[in-house]
Amino acid sequence: MKILLEIAMAGRLKRQIDIGRDASILRIDPKLMTRFVHAVLLLLLVSCIGLCAEVLKPQDDIKFLNKAALQIDQHVAAFYRSKSLTVPKVADDATFLRRAFLVSIGRIPTTEESLQFLEIDDASKRAALIDYLLASKGYTSHMSNWAFDLLRVTDGRIGTSASNAPYRHWVRTAITNNMPWDQFTRHLIASTGDGWDPASAAVGYYTRDRGMPLDNLSNTMRVFLGARMECAQCHDDPYGKTERHDFYQLAAFTHGQDAMGQDKMRPLWDELATDEKRQSEEYQIAEVLWDRIYGMSLEAGGTGQIELPTDYQYRDASPGDVVGARTPFGQTVRMSDKRVEKDGREKLAAWMVGKTGEQFSSVISNRMWKRVMGKGIYEPVDEFIPVEKTNYPALAGYLSSLMLELNCDLRAFQHVLLLTRTFQFETNPLPSSVDGGDDFHGRKIERLSSEQIWDSLITLAAGDPDKHPPRTLDDRIFVSGKPVLVGKKSMPQLSKEVLAISSEKELRDYFEKFVREVKSGNTSQSGSAPMMAAKPANAYNKDAKVRASELPSPPPRDHFLYLFGSSDREVVDASSREPNVGQVLSLMNGFVQRELVNKPSAHVYQSLDGATTDKEKIRRLYIAILSRPPKEEEMQWMLDEVKKSGDSGYRNIVSALVMSSEFLFLQ
Known part of the structure; x- marks a missing residue:
């Protein structure tokens, strides 16, 4: 019974921490929270008792995870001993708290989370x-931003009405379900089928680059294997080992898209695509089939052969020669x-994941190291260096093997x-000594x-952003935007239905029937229809106070995210953290002032409820924005500001803290 009571207490206290908790509850008894921690540990013990008859997978075994962390340390x-370096001090609780939130879930903690x-x-x-953060919705949101940047996921395509929305939804779902990285890679590389079918929506990885298969391949090698082959599309790489012939042999695996x-x-x-008929309703309806159905599908699975281009310039082959697929390294x-043949992409996926030695696991483990620690074991992270040639072969080798031991569970x-x-x-403010x-x-x-700045600002403006439902796939049929x-x-x-059609005549008959259905007036007249229950994915405007992962991809050019360096998602990892004048103007005159500083109902001001002194109000603002209480000197500065400006002094404090380097930088 005592165990059950402790578990019940843990559940009660966890609900206080969960999304949507009353903003006025800013403190709870530390002894009670200590009991909460003990109860969590007790829950783990109960779980272990239930699992004693089975062997846990490494990724599910907290004992294994702790042991692995110790081995890394x-x-x-x-390395410290070999370089005669002193061991750094451990960061204080406030610094750790803010760092853990920003790295794990991409936002600062709320006032309530900080105080607790x-x-x-x-x-x-x-x-x-850490357990709490990695199990939260925020982790999925933050990881989705990472995946969208890496895979260049956009909502639409230039020059066509085709949509990448099903593909974006597939990627987000895979992240939510924590699909292992090797399985994720196989699904993308070997994908084929209907772009609107959830089971095959991963074809968006190829169809987003329709007409540019060689560019897609070079990005594939860069993303998953850390191999830069862009140069070899046109000529032998003068800085690497890849020859143009090698690149085309590799391209043969994915040829026939x-x-x-x-x-x-x-x-x-x-x-219908003539100048005279392009304005007709028939053309607009045909565009749905041509772009948004056929244009989002992928047939076959890679022919395994390809013709060399007409400008091929080397003696080992002639322009127009057919070459068979062959991998350039590994097995x-x-x-x-x-x-x-029809299984080239499957063979390529199997080779990438399982037949490239340490390269596949090393590249993704290094990407994750940089994501968490701030700098890669080797840089750039998309230019693979063999373990033995890194500055830390023992650590790099261990991380690569650990990724495999954890079954590629990111x-x-x-x-x-x-x-x-x-x-x-x-x-450490100093540059790396290596x-x-x-x-x-x-x-x-x-x-x-x-994305971290935006998600942190909306946390201050509206509270925990993960209380909002995630973006859903808008699967309605649109003709002329309606x-x-x-x-x-x-x-x-x-x-x-369309992809099941087997002849031109059957297609024409189907199209005529579909045109009649659309023209008969069966359009949306109200929100009562069953499919109207789902909110359209494009319903969020640029100032919607939702996570960056829920907003249009890429963001509009006048959006806060774009101004602060969000990727256009046309190039791998194209985001920037460089400053510019537009960022300053945005902080001083844009969303920050309108939705946060000058808005009395902003969540950051709700944290002041119940505070009876100026000191307590200032302390809460500091904790809300910087996740720490003010220093004595800072407290005096802020008290002077409140004394001079009255209640507007608090707005000035919020504005100053949000625009401070401490807020905008991760420590």
């Missing part, structure tokens, strides 16, 4: 906080140049890194990403 300690953590007096609270059965619609499309995988891998003492070291990598001598100061057949047919249904 031992490798770092060995800072007032707990328990040695295990840091580990408990055709739309499913689009040839059946070609005659009809050519008839050799070949395909014949004598016959057309959440578990980050969990290990967040549990290390290395992650907790104080900030060329091309980190010296682990304290975390390097870096400006927050545009929804049609709402509640009667969706894009997945329409796509399935």
Whole structure:
């Protein structure tokens, strides 16, 4: 019974921490919170008792994760000894709190979350906080931003009405479900089928680059294997080992990226795509089928052979020669140049994940290290360096093998890194003493990403942003920008029917029937239809106080996110953290002033409820914005400001703190 009571208490206290908690509850009894921590540990014990008969997977075994974190710290300690470096001090609770939130879930803690953590007096609270953060919706949101940047995920495509929304939704769902990185990679590289089918929506990885298969391939090698092959598209790479012939042999694996059965619609499309008919309703309806169904599908699975281009310039082959697929490094995988096959992309995916030695696991482990620690084991992270050639071969080798031991579970891998003492070291403002990598001598100061700044600002403006429902896939049929057949047919249904058509005549008959249905007036007249229950994905305006991961991708050019360096998602990892004048103007005159500083109902001001003295109000503002109480000198400055300006002094304090370097930078 005592165990059950402790578990019930843990659940009660956890609900106080959860989303939507009353803003006026700013303090709870530290002894009660200590009991909460103990109860959490008790829950883990109960779970272990229930699992005693089975062997936990490494990624699910907290004992394994803690042991792995210790091994990483031992490798770092060995590096200190070899360089005669002093061990940095561990950061204080306030610094750790803010760092853990920003790294794990991409935003600052709310006032309530800060006070609850800072007032707990328990040695295990840091580990408990990491557990809490990695299990939250915020982790999914923050990781989605990372994946969208890496994979260049956009909502639409230039020059076509085709949508990447199903693909974006697939990526977000995979992150939410914590799909292992090797499975995630296989799904993308070997994808084929209907772009609107949730089971095959990963084809968006290829169709977002329709007409540019060689560019897609070079990005694939860069993202997943840290191999830069852009130069080899046109000539032998003078700085690397890849020859142009090698690149085309690799491209043969993915050659043949055709739309499913689009040839059946070609005659009809050519008839309607003339200058005279482009304004007709028939053309607008045909565009739905041509762009948003056929244009979002992918047929076959890679032919395994490709012709060399007409400008091929080397003696090892001639322009127009057909070459068979062959991998340029790792275990050799070949395909014949004598016959057309259908499983090239599957073979490429299997080779990338399982036959490139340490390269696949090393690249993703280094990406995760940089994401958590601030700087890669080697830099740039998309230019692979063999473990033995890095500055820290023992550590790099261990991280690569750990990724495999954890079955490519990115959440578990980050969990290990967040549990290390290395992650907790104080900030080091000095540059790394090691060329091309980190010296682990304290975390390097870096400006927050545009998404971290935005998500932190909306936390101050509206409270915990994860209380909002996530963005949903808008699967309505749109003709000329207006929804049609709402509640009667969706894009997945329409796509399935169209792609099942087997002849040109059947396609024409279907199209004529579909035109009649649309013209008959079966358009959206009210929100009562069943399919109107889902909010359209594009309903958020630029000032919507929701997470960056829920907003349009890429953001509009006048949006806060764009001004602060958000990626246009046309190039891998194209975001920037460089300052510019527009950022200053935005902080002084834009969203920050309108929705935060000068808005009495902003969540940051709600934290002042119940505070009876100026000192307490100032303390709460500091904790809300910087996650720490003010220093004595700062308190005196702020008291002087309130004395001089009255209540408007608090707005001035909020404005000053939000525009401070301490707020905009991660320590």
